[in-house]
Amino acid sequence: MQRVEYWIGNVVIKYRWLFIFALLSFAIISASGMQFLTFSNDSRMFFSKENPQLQALEALENTYTKVENVLYIIAPKSGNIFEAKTLAAIEFITEQAWTIPFSSRVDSLSNYQHTKAFEDDLVVADLISGAEALNDEAIAEIKQIAITQPMLLNSLIDQKGSVTAVNINIIKPDDGSYKIEEVSKAALALDQLMKDKYPFLDIYLTGGVMIDTAFGEAPVRDMRTLIPVMFALLLFLIIVSIRSIMATVATLLVIILSTITAIGLAGWMGIVLTPASANAPIIILTLAVADSIHILATVFYQMRNGTTRYDAIKGSIKVNLKPVLITSVSTAIGFMAMNFSDVPPFKDLGNIVAMGVMAAFFYSIFFLPSFMAVLPLRVKHNTGKQIRVFTLLADLVIKRRTPIFWSMLVLIIATSAGISKIYLNDEFIKYFDHSYPFRIASDFSAEHLAGLEIIDWDLDSGERGGINDPKYLKTVEAFAEWFRAQPEVKHVYTITDIMKRLNKSMHGDDPLWYKLPEQRDLAAQYLLLFEMSLPFGLDLNDRINLDKSASRMTVSTPNIGTAEILDLERRGREWLQLHAPEMTTYGSGLSIIFSYISKRNIESMLKGSIIALVLISFIMILALRDFKLGILSLIPNLTPAFMAFGIWGIFVGQVGLAVSVMIAMTLGIVVDDTVHFLSKYQRARKEHNMSPEDAVRYVFKTVGSAIWITTLALVGGFGVLSFSSFQINAHMGAMTTITIIFAIILDFFFLPTLLLKLDTKK
Numbered sequence: 038m039q040r041v042e043y044w045i046g047n048v049v050i051k052y053r054w055l056f057i058f059a060l061l062s063f064a065i066i067s068a069s070g071m072q073f074l075t076f077s078n079d080s081r082m083f084f085s086k087e088n089p090q091l092q093a094l095e096a097l098e099n100t101y102t103k104v105e106n107v108l109y110i111i112a113p114k115s116g117n118i119f120e121a122k123t124l125a126a127i128e129f130i131t132e133q134a135w136t137i138p139f140s141s142r143v144d145s146l147s148n149y150q151h152t153k154a155f156e157d158d159l160v161v162a163d164l165i166s167g168a169e170a171l172n173d174e175a176i177a178e179i180k181q182i183a184i185t186q187p188m189l190l191n192s193l194i195d196q197k198g199s200v201t202a203v204n205i206n207i208i209k210p211d212d213g214s215y216k217i218e219e220v221s222k223a224a225l226a227l228d229q230l231m232k233d234k235y236p237f238l239d240i241y242l243t244g245g246v247m248i249d250t251a252f253g254e255a256p257v258r259d260m261r262t263l264i265p266v267m268f269a270l271l272l273f274l275i276i277v278s279i280r281s282i283m284a285t286v287a288t289l290l291v292i293i294l295s296t297i298t299a300i301g302l303a304g305w306m307g308i309v310l311t312p313a314s315a316n317a318p319i320i321i322l323t324l325a326v327a328d329s330i331h332i333l334a335t336v337f338y339q340m341r342n343g344t345t346r347y348d349a350i351k352g353s354i355k356v357n358l359k360p361v362l363i364t365s366v367s368t369a370i371g372f373m374a375m376n377f378s379d380v381p382p383f384k385d386l387g388n389i390v391a392m393g394v395m396a397a398f399f400y401s402i403f404f405l406p407s408f409m410a411v412l413p414l415r416v417k418h419n420t421g422k423q424i425r426v427f428t429l430l431a432d433l434v435i436k437r438r439t440p441i442f443w444s445m446l447v448l449i450i451a452t453s454a455g456i457s458k459i460y461l462n463d464e465f466i467k468y469f470d471h472s473y474p475f476r477i478a479s480d481f482s483a484e485h486l487a488g489l490e491i492i493d494w495d496l497d498s499g500e501r502g503g504i505n506d507p508k509y510l511k512t513v514e515a516f517a518e519w520f521r522a523q524p525e526v527k528h529v530y531t532i533t534d535i536m537k538r539l540n541k542s543m544h545g546d547d548p549l550w551y552k553l554p555e556q557r558d559l560a561a562q563y564l565l566l567f568e569m570s571l572p573f574g575l576d577l578n579d580r581i582n583l584d585k586s587a588s589r590m591t592v593s594t595p596n597i598g599t600a601e602i603l604d605l606e607r608r609g610r611e612w613l614q615l616h617a618p619e620m621t622t623y624g625s626g627l628s629i630i631f632s633y634i635s636k637r638n639i640e641s642m643l644k645g646s647i648i649a650l651v652l653i654s655f656i657m658i659l660a661l662r663d664f665k666l667g668i669l670s671l672i673p674n675l676t677p678a679f680m681a682f683g684i685w686g687i688f689v690g691q692v693g694l695a696v697s698v699m700i701a702m703t704l705g706i707v708v709d710d711t712v713h714f715l716s717k718y719q720r721a722r723k724e725h726n727m728s729p730e731d732a733v734r735y736v737f738k739t740v741g742s743a744i745w746i747t748t749l750a751l752v753g754g755f756g757v758l759s760f761s762s763f764q765i766n767a768h769m770g771a772m773t774t775i776t777i778i779f780a781i782i783l784d785f786f787f788l789p790t791l792l793l794k795l796d797t798k799k
Contacts, residue, residue: 045358045402046351053407060294060404067396068297070304077309078217078253080245080465080627083380083634090630097495097625101589102579104206107137107224108244108489110482114237116199118146119180124168126235127201130227134205135574137223139215142206142574146183146193150575152542152567159542161570188535191528192487192593200485206579207246221250241478243489245627248466251473255763256315263757267319270753271326278746279333283412288329290408291400295325299393303385313382314389316758316766321393323754324368327709327747328361328401334743336409350406358402360716363660365398367653367708375698377645379637383698427741431734434789442790445783449676452779455683461639462598463693465631466490468764479596487528487593492606492624497587499619504581504588505560510536510553512617513590519612520592525605528593532580539563592624598691599632606632635693646700650675653708657715666715669795673711673788677779678703684775693764699772706751706773707780710744714784718792729796733789741785748781 049056084091095103109130113123124147131147134140149164164179165171171179183189184198194201205224209215228242271292275285296318308314335353336346344352372394375387434441466489469476479489496516498509514533520526537551543563544550554560568577580589594605606624613621623629653674658667678700685692717740721732755777758770 041358046354046406049354049403049406050347050351050410053410056403056407057411060400060407064294064298064400066301067305068301070301070306071297073304073307074300075309076253076256076315077311078249078251080249080252081630082252082309082311082382084630085379085381088379088630088634088637090625090633093623094493094625094627094630097493097589100495100582100587102141102206102208104141104208104579105245105249106207107134107140107205107220107242107246108478108482109134109203109205109228109231110200110241110243110478110486111203112200112239112241112481112485114239116197118194118201119176119183119198121169121171121176122235123238124165124171124176124179126231126238127203128165128168129234130203130231133227133230134203137205137207137227138219139207139209140205141208142579143203144193144206144575145203146189146201147203148572148575149183149186149189149193150571151182152538154542154545159539159566159570161567186538188530192530195485202482202486204244217246217249217253220246241474241481243475243478243482245489247475247478248489251469251475252312254473255312255469255761255766256310259316259319259758259761259763259766263316263319263761264322267322267754267757270757271322271750274746274750274753275326275330278330278742278749279337281333281337284333284337284409287405287408287412288326288333291329291397291405292322292325294400294404295393295397296321298396299389302392303389306388308385308389311382311385312763313380313765314385316761316769317386317389317393319754319758320386320390321397323751324390324394324706325397325400326750326754328365328397329405330747330750331357331361331713331740331743332401332405333409334740334746338739347410350410354402354406356717356720357713359660360712361398361401363656363712363716364709365394366656367704367712368394368706370649370652370656371702371704371706371708374645374649374704375642375702377641377648378698379641380634383638387698387702427737427745428734430741430785431737431789434737434786435730435733435793438790438793441786442794445787445790449680449783449787452680452683452687453676455686456679458686458690459682459692460600460690461635461693462600462691463631463635464596464598465627466596470762470764472762483595488595490594490596490602490628491626492592492594492602492609492629493626494590494592494609494624495587495622496590496620497622499586501584501586502561503586504532505557505564505585507553507555507557507560510560512620513588514553515616516609516612517590520609523605523608525594525597525601526592527595530580530591530593532577532588532590535567535577535580536560536563539567594628599635599693602628602632638698639692642698642700646704649704653704657708657712660712661715661719663719665795666719669791670708670711670715672791673780673783674704674708676783676787677707677776680779681772681776685772693768699769699776702769703773703776707776709747710780710784711788713740713744714788722796729793733793736789744781744784748777751777 127145128147131143131145134143147163147165150161151164153160180198183194207220224242228240231240275288279285299321332353335356336349339349339352369391372387372391375383378384466479471477482488496513498504498506503509510533513531517529517531517533520529533553536553540554541551606629609624654671657670658664661667714736717736718732721727721735727735752774755770755773759767759774761767
């Protein structure tokens with residue numbers, strides 16, 4: 038290996054201009070792929086096509102209707118929606134909602150299809166018409182109807198009559214003509230129009246379309262705010278630590294080239310950016326600093342000791358090639374292990390960062406030394422203070438090795454114990470903080486109405502026209518009543534409520550007949566008569582399949598977490614197995630898929646983490662050519678992740694989608710400092726024949742400053758990411774930051790004391 042290191046050092050110096058030109062050309066060609074980058078803000082991007090829960094949802098949507106929605110929540114400042122001016126506003130927005138592109142259905146208090154008897158006929162009409170001319174008596178009648186209808190209560194109106202909703206279903210054609218930006222823009226325009234026209238109303242805008250819009254907005258926000266902050270922070274750290282303008286310029290070039298190379302290659306590969314993968318530049322910016330810092334730290338260290346610039350560059354390549362290669366490959370393996378994830382955006386994030394890390398390796402080993410060889414390089418001598426600080430730290434660790442070792446062991450055990458407090462839970466609405474208007478609207482909806490978390494049940498009768506069978510209807514009704522009795526449930530929408538209302542209307546609106554028809558042919562006649570009376574856009578295609586063999590029941594809950602959603606779905610399935618085994622099915626919907634994805638992702642990433650661990654361990658043993666050191670390296674590499682999870686369990690507890698990839702991701706990152714520490718320690722022991730104590734001093738003196746600087750850069754980079762308004766990125770940044778902090782603590786205090794205890798070989 039040393040021959041290779043010497044040869045590379047000589048070649049880099051000799052052909053420096055060629056390397057500079059070639060690598061810049063490669064970066065430009067790679068970066069040109071950015072023109073092919075596309076972005077997806079579909080919330081379903083988190084699920085692979087093989088995901089069984091997604092397949093079940095798509096099957097349900099193909100049976101009924103495949104829609105997204107826009108939801109307006111209207112809250113009069115007076116606290117009463119049953120006023121002429123408010124009802125007129127509801128009527129106005131209901132009419133205007135049809136102008137939103139791709140709208141296929143509008144449901145509101147205004148166009149609720151109220152049924153009543155007129156002699157022997159069934160009259161179906163809008164609940165509200167000509168609201169401005171309504172008198173108090175008519176409004177009182179409307180209120181009485183609205184607050185007693187199960188289909189409206191807690192869905193389109195709250196129990197107090199103070200909040201109402203207007204829901205617009207948006208159908209997504211398969212011809213590719215659907216543009217979410219167009220729908221979102223129109224929805225926001227109508228929102229503003231209502232606020233200007235009716236200042237006495239508080240209006241909130243949410244729904245699936247607005248959620249997807251927020252998914253598109255999240256990475257734009259991060260790129261606009263976090264990347265400049267991250268870049269400024271890195272620039273500050275590099276200038277302060279290196280104290281060389283030329284070296285700072287060279288390092289920034291390596292960072293920029295690594296980032297644009299990875300993003301450009303992603304474009305060439307056809308990778309679609311998402312809110313999760315769009316933060317790859319921040320991670321690459323952070324990781325790319327480490328290699329350059331280690332190369333430059335060694336160059337300056339040798340030049341201060343009288344070595345010429347060219348020889349110092351060659352010496353730096355000799356000393357750092359192996360550890361930089363090991364750390365780059367290990368980090369790339371850690372991120373590539375994210376391909377085991379069941380979440381496509383995490384796979385893309387892992388692949389993009391892996392490409393960036395390997396690009397940073399080549400730019401650091403070939404471009405950076407070549408560039409430094411042609412720049413006027415001066416050495417500042419005041420950095421000797423840093424060396425003295427780390428020499429004193431080494432002496433402290435050596436002198437107090439026993440108490441430090443046991444203190445570190447207690448810290449490891451105490452923090453890792455917090456893992457027992459971790460529980461799996463996720464709330465996809467809370468992926469966004471309250472800086473997003475839709476999040477405020479969603480929370481308001483969950484507080485006053487049904488919320489956005491739903492479970493859909495496809496209840497099959499087993500025969501054509503079977504939904505009219507009184508036995509089937511009674512089972513569905515019992516199932517709905519069971520759900521209504523559950524504390525988590527706010528609203529249940531089922532065909533049986535329509536059947537009971539029709540039966541009542543066809544018997545002269547007698548309340549005693551508000552029950553299910555007892556004859557199949559009668560139920561079929563009622564339903565046919567009702568469907569024939571419905572206006573365009575308000576049919577029952579979203580409730581009943583074409584041959585009327587099955588119906589769809591929708592259970593709505595407030596914005597609860599995945600654990601509660603899965604538990605509710607399980608209990609519902611158990612009810613069916615016990616009372617209607619022939620109708621047993623799984624609940625479906627986006628809430629269910631998001632609830633399952635964290636669990637599935639943790640299981641898949643556990644396999645990926647184990648494989649990454651085996652590969653990294655093999656690389657460490659092979660590169661160090663020392664089985665004991667290679668196995669020993671696993672302790673400071675694995676332990677920080679367990680400690681971070683423990684701290685998370687103690688102070689947060691809830692683990693969601695973002696945290697499920699942490700072990701694999703951080704495993705490759707924390708290897709960096711450990712590899713440099715062990716490689717320098719091994720060099721001191723074997724090449725310089727130093728004692729374990731002197732070897733520890735040598736490590737702190739030669740690489741302590743570089744480890745400290747790279748750690749600051751990593752903590753700064755991922756710390757900045759933790760301020761993202763998108764929870765997945767924020768949690769990823771926070772957990773990685775905690776892990777890296779524990780990693781440097783262990784590398785500076787636990788690893789050297791462990792080496793001093795175990796390395797007794799003369």
